[in-house]
Amino acid sequence: MSAAIFLSSLAILSMIAYVSLVPRPKEQFFQIYVLGESKMAEKYYPDNNPNIATKIKVKWHLGATNFMGSLQYVVLKVKLANSTIPAPDDVNKLPSPGTLVKEFQRVMMDNETWEFPFTWSIENVRLTRETLIITSMAVNDRTVSIASQAKNGQNYRLIVEIWTLDQLDQKMIFGWRAGNDRKVAWLQIWFNATLPKS
Amino acid sequence: MRRVHKVLFVFLTIQISVLGIAGSLWGSYQSVLSNAVDPKLIAGVLKVREAETEGAPKERIADFSKTLNLVLELLEKAEEEKTGGNLESAQASVSKAESMLANVVQAAEREKLDAANRNQQQKTTAIILVPLLSMIITFVATHTLRYLRKRSLERLFRMKIQVRKENEYKT
Numbered sequence: 001m002s003a004a005i006f007l008s009s010l011a012i013l014s015m016i017a018y019v020s021l022v023p024r025p026k027e028q029f030f031q032i033y034v035l036g037e038s039k040m041a042e043k044y045y046p047d048n049n050p051n052i053a054t055k056i057k058v059k060w061h062l063g064a065t066n067f068m069g070s071l072q073y074v075v076l077k078v079k080l081a082n083s084t085i086p087a088p089d090d091v092n093k094l095p096s097p098g099t100l101v102k103e104f105q106r107v108m109m110d111n112e113t114w115e116f117p118f119t120w121s122i123e124n125v126r127l128t129r130e131t132l133i134i135t136s137m138a139v140n141d142r143t144v145s146i147a148s149q150a151k152n153g154q155n156y157r158l159i160v161e162i163w164t165l166d167q168l169d170q171k172m173i174f175g176w177r178a179g180n181d182r183k184v185a186w187l188q189i190w191f192n193a194t195l196p197k198s
Numbered sequence: 199m200r201r202v203h204k205v206l207f208v209f210l211t212i213q214i215s216v217l218g219i220a221g222s223l224w225g226s227y228q229s230v231l232s233n234a235v236d237p238k239l240i241a242g243v244l245k246v247r248e249a250e251t252e253g254a255p256k257e258r259i260a261d262f263s264k265t266l267n268l269v270l271e272l273l274e275k276a277e278e279e280k281t282g283g284n285l286e287s288a289q290a291s292v293s294k295a296e297s298m299l300a301n302v303v304q305a306a307e308r309e310k311l312d313a314a315n316r317n318q319q320q321k322t323t324a325i326i327l328v329p330l331l332s333m334i335i336t337f338v339a340t341h342t343l344r345y346l347r348k349r350s351l352e353r354l355f356r357m358k359i360q361v362r363k364e365n366e367y368k369t
Binding site for chain 2: 006013
């Protein structure tokens with residue numbers, strides 16, 4: 001009888017000690033988003049017109065939330081691409097080869113949401129026959145020289161990719177490692193570039 | 199004529215040497231600004247993460263996170279200053295960032311060790327407490343059961359005595 005009581009209480013107390021000492025495993029992931037000027041999922045373009053002329057400011061808010069269960073070093077890369085440049089590859093976990101416009105870096109705590117304004121405009125374009133080339137953009141009032149072309153300036157897209165510091169390789173990787181899995185997250189918003197309004 | 203050649207040769211040699219030295223200095227300076235900090239930053243982030251995994255207090259991790267973000271801001275500022283040609287100011291920003299990173303790494307290492315010690319203490323306490331508590335529970339439960347059994351037997355005997363007395367009284 002005493003042995004049975006001892007063994008039962010030992011089992012129950014061991015279980016309680018294990019649960020209180022070992023943290024519960026949870027799903028590890030990031031969330032990224034782009035909001036419009038009003039911090040809502042709307043009004044992504046001035047006057048809701050996706051044809052963006054040069055010098056017209058487009059105001060968005062970029063955000064990311066860390067649900068990885070630990071501190072993370074995060075980089076949000078904003079890239080400019082046209083319709084023929086591939087988007088990031090979800091299967092092979094490859095980033096887009098689009099032109100890098102701007103990188104935003106932050107060290108994020110677990111459960112922290114990082115949101116910041118992302119105001120951009122097309123500063124200069126060059127037109128050659130039917131091809132429009134964006135040669136510079138302004139991001140948060142800083143000019144960035146780039147070269148990205150699209151037929152008649154149609155179907156440009158800004159791609160936002162999340163990169164994180166990989167603990168194993170000790171370098172930045174596209175997406176993140178969750179246990180033995182590798183996951184990626186990205187999003188894109190399309191627009192057309194037009195010549196300055198005369 | 200030969201003398202003019204000689205002067206020209208010396209002048210060109212000095213010019214080439216000066217350009218060479220300036221180039222190498224510029225190169226090392228560039229490398230200081232662009233490459234030297236990244237591994238340190240990565241080491242700092244990883245060290246803080248190790249401390250967090252060991253169970254360092256959340257407030258300390260939040261402090262480290264704030265400092266690391268300040269370092270990132272300083273590095274971005276340094277990059278802009280470098281682009282703007284203000285190399286002295288860029289170097290000052292990088293030096294400040296490096297010293298902040300070194301402090302973070304040291305403090306995170308201390309927190310990691312403290313947290314590891316606390317973890318070890320907790321585990322040892324649990325290893326000792328679990329069997330000890332089990333023994334106490336067994337002791338208390340056994341004695342309580344024995345006492346309850348004794349009381350119920352006493353009650354039973356009292357009832358039997360009562361019944362026997364009543365029977366004797368009747369007869």
